[in-house]
Amino acid sequence: MTDWSGGYGPGDGEPGEGLVSAYASDAERDAEVSVRPKRLADFIAQHRVRDQLDLLLQGAMGRGTPPDHILLSGPPGLGKTTLANIVAAELGAGIRVTSGPAIERSGDLAAILTSLAEGDVLFIDEIHRIAKPAEELLYSAMEDFRVDVVVGKGPGATAIPLDVEPFTLVGATTRSGLLTGPMRDRFGFVAHLDFYSPDELDALLQRSARILGVPITEEGSAEIAGRSRGTPRIANRLLRRVRDFAEVRADGTVTRETARAALQVYDVDELGLDRLDRAVLTALVDSFRGGPVGLSTLAVAVGEQPDTVEEVCEPFLVRAGLLARTPRGRVATASGWRHLGRTPPNGTFGAGTPSAPDLFTAGASDP
Numbered sequence: 001m002t003d004w005s006g007g008y009g010p011g012d013g014e015p016g017e018g019l020v021s022a023y024a025s026d027a028e029r030d031a032e033v034s035v036r037p038k039r040l041a042d043f044i045a046q047h048r049v050r051d052q053l054d055l056l057l058q059g060a061m062g063r064g065t066p067p068d069h070i071l072l073s074g075p076p077g078l079g080k081t082t083l084a085n086i087v088a089a090e091l092g093a094g095i096r097v098t099s100g101p102a103i104e105r106s107g108d109l110a111a112i113l114t115s116l117a118e119g120d121v122l123f124i125d126e127i128h129r130i131a132k133p134a135e136e137l138l139y140s141a142m143e144d145f146r147v148d149v150v151v152g153k154g155p156g157a158t159a160i161p162l163d164v165e166p167f168t169l170v171g172a173t174t175r176s177g178l179l180t181g182p183m184r185d186r187f188g189f190v191a192h193l194d195f196y197s198p199d200e201l202d203a204l205l206q207r208s209a210r211i212l213g214v215p216i217t218e219e220g221s222a223e224i225a226g227r228s229r230g231t232p233r234i235a236n237r238l239l240r241r242v243r244d245f246a247e248v249r250a251d252g253t254v255t256r257e258t259a260r261a262a263l264q265v266y267d268v269d270e271l272g273l274d275r276l277d278r279a280v281l282t283a284l285v286d287s288f289r290g291g292p293v294g295l296s297t298l299a300v301a302v303g304e305q306p307d308t309v310e311e312v313c314e315p316f317l318v319r320a321g322l323l324a325r326t327p328r329g330r331v332a333t334a335s336g337w338r339h340l341g342r343t344p345p346n347g348t349f350g351a352g353t354p355s356a357p358d359l360f361t362a363g364a365s366d367p
Ligand SMILES: Nc1ncnc2c1ncn2[C@@H]1O[C@H](COP(=O)(O)OP(=O)(O)OP(=O)(O)O)[C@@H](O)[C@H]1O
Pocket: 010, 022, 023, 024, 032, 033, 035, 036, 037, 042, 043, 044, 045, 046, 075, 076, 077, 078, 079, 080, 081, 082, 083, 172, 174, 204, 232, 233, 236
C-alpha cells in the first residue's frame, strides 16, 4: 500500500507547519474542533466509505453487538480522527483515545483495554507506530476479548489472563504500508480515504463558514477550494486566514477578490503551492534546465534539508503532475514548466500532456 506521509506525522517534529502542510499543530487541532462534523450525515463527500460505515454500524446496532474493528487509512487531514469520533457518536458509545507512540509498554495497553466498558470505541491513532509487544497484546484483545498480562520476570513470570469487554477498535494510519499483515487482518472493515475534489471542498467550506459565521460568496469558497490540495484541513485553515484578511482589510465578506488577495499575502498560489514548493520547481527549471537532478543537489539549491524537500514538497508536486521522480533524478514536467509561465523545451517529460491533470477527482491516484 501507499505511504503518503513520508515519515512525518504529528509529534514527529512537524517540519511542514506552513500554510499548506497537511499536518496540524496542537493549536490548530483546537481550532478544528468547532467545525468538525459530529455525525455521519454531516461528513462531507467520501460517499463510498460513508455508505459502508453506515451499513456496518446499523447492522451491528440491529444485532446489539459492537461492530467489527475498523481501520481508517489515508493522508493527513482527510478526516480519520473525525470519522473515529463519528463512529462512537453513531453507536452512542463511549470513546477512549490513544495513539501508537503513546503506548510504550504492553502494560499501558492492558490497563486501557481492561478498563473499557462494554461497547466502547477504542481509537488508536497512528496505529502503525505501536510497539511490538503491545501489538501482540492487541491481537488477542481484538480477536478473543482477552489479554494475558505477564507478571514478574524470568522463570518465575506468570501470565494472568484478563477479560476485556467487547469493544470496537478504530485504528487510524497515514502509512498503512507499515502495518503488519496480522494486524491488518484483524480489522473487519478497512476504509481508505481519498483526496477531496474541489467541489467537495467547496461544500465543506460553505459548511465551515456557516458554523464560524463567516459570510462567504460562492466564488470565494470556490477560490479557496481550488487551492486546498484536496485536503479538508488545509481548506479550513485557508478559510480562517482569508477570514482574517476579509475582516481586517475588507468588509468581512469572503469573496473571490478577498480570497485571492489574502492567499497572495500568504504565498499560496492557484494550485495551492506555497513558497517552498515554487522554489523547488523554479530551481529545477531555472538552475537545472528542468533536470534530471539529484535530490540533495536540488535541496542545496533551495537551502533546505533533502528530507524536507522529499517529504514535504515533492509528494504534492508529484501528485499535481508538476515534478517527476525518475531513476536519473528529479525532472520538471511540461506542466511544471507551464505552471511557472515557461515554455517547456522539446522532449520535456510529460510533454504530450495538453494541460495539468485533473488533480483531485475522486480516486485520484496516489503519488
Ligand atoms: N468529510 C469531512 N467533512 C467535513 N469536515 C471534514 C471532513 N474531513 C475532515 N474534515 C475537517 O478537517 C479537519 C481534519 O480532519 P481530521 O483531524 O479528522 O484528519 P485526520 O485524517 O485525522 O488527520 P491526521 O492524519 O493528521 O490525524 C477536521 O477538523 C474536520 O473539521
